Amino acid sequence: MAQLDDLDRAILRILKEDARLTISEIAERLNRPESTIHFRIKKLQERNVIDKYTIILGEELQPKSLAIVYIQAETPIIEDFLERYISHIMKTLSLLPNVLAVARSGKDGIVAIIGDDTPEKLNRFVDDTIRSLPTLKRVEVFTVDQFIKGQDLTGFLVGV
Amino acid sequence: MAQLDDLDRAILRILKEDARLTISEIAERLNRPESTIHFRIKKLQERNVIDKYTIILGEELQPKSLAIVYIQAETPIIEDFLERYISHIMKTLSLLPNVLAVARSGKDGIVAIIGDDTPEKLNRFVDDTIRSLPTLKRVEVFTVDQFIKGQDLTGFLVGV
């Protein structure tokens, strides 16, 4: 299924760095004919190895302060309630522009990546919007200060 | 500084969805001449509002199991040691292919996004590579199970 050779990987690495390079430029860098590069990219798209093309936004639009938040709900008496409560919190959070990502974490948890212009605003957001939610067992906030891998994450997730 | 008008934002939103749309297609959708769209995109690039163009890789290449890990180091007697120890751990982690992102978290902490093919492998990785590190005060692992916002994150971060 996932059969990629060296050429495929080389192409993917180049496109990851700059998805706007022309086929001719990629062909030149890899010392291969344009027709081959064109063919490979077409196949990679058809096989959905390349899922989509997108842009990363610059610092101007990025929140200066980032954090990862873990939210754990109190386990209620009525089983179905937990499910619906967690879903509701997730939906609510996902609509907020400074919530960059939200995911389920286990049966009773949520993890979110949140951003704001300053650490103070970020803390206020956590206090006002998250800690104020009823029947939570635990809220953990981990500030994200300086990436050494995956630094483009913020520009990728931020909305316009 | 961050002066974006409605047209700029519309263009950015479209490019975020599909950065391979031609200028003509974008122009058509927004009912503007091609030259205007071209001019705007050029400006957005020059101003670094658009930082770069990239690809998102499909499920085939993505780890099936994701987690966020928080690592806190024991505060040592010698001040400078903490700094160097944290840096060392971060560098080591950043070289591993199943560590998708690593960032500093406060004075004595690290957050990382890790991925593996199965939950079992992921746990083994955490046990073998992270919990085995000396002089740690705390290691927290939060599984990331199902995104409802920012789902493309995995395909964006995964390497080739």
Add this chain to the structure above:
DNA sequence: TATGAAAGACATCATGT
């Protein structure tokens, strides 16, 4: 800054090695 038009560059496809 916006636009229209024209020129050149490019992707794409078919065909053959």
Add this chain to the structure above:
DNA sequence: ACATGATGTCTTTCATA
């Protein structure tokens, strides 16, 4: 996998408002 050529589309530039 690679080469070549034909076609239509797209980008880019520039003159103009």
